[in-house]
Amino acid sequence: MQIKFVTPSTRTSRLVADVELHFELELPGLKLVGFKLWRKPGPSSRDEYYVTLPSRAFNKGHERGYFDYLRSAREHYEDTDGIRQEIIDAYKDNRQ
Secondary structure, X not given: OEEEEEOOOOOOOOEEEEEEEEOOOOOOOOEEEEEEEEEOOOOOOOOOEEEEOOEEEEEEOOXXXXXXXXXXXXXXXXXXXXXXXXXXXXXXXHHO
16 A cells, blocks of 8 residues: 555645555555545644544534544454554655
8 A cells, every 4th residue: 555645625724635545455556535634733733743534524413423434344443543643654754
């Protein structure tokens, strides 16, 4: 799998990059899009980032919920932490 960073189509102050996962061996020729790399808010968090997954918003009564397209097959929320950290590490490595 290869991580590619794309200049965001809409500029906001904290959005750093759109992220695509390009598959090589697992699903050759396919990519998963919709990841976003964000800078954490606050003046002291210049090099601190977080990643959002591709998702769809929906309404639950008067609340808004999100359905993540990339989820754990084992129903463990922490399973997606690995890909989030891998994206952040790749971005930091790319900048140097």
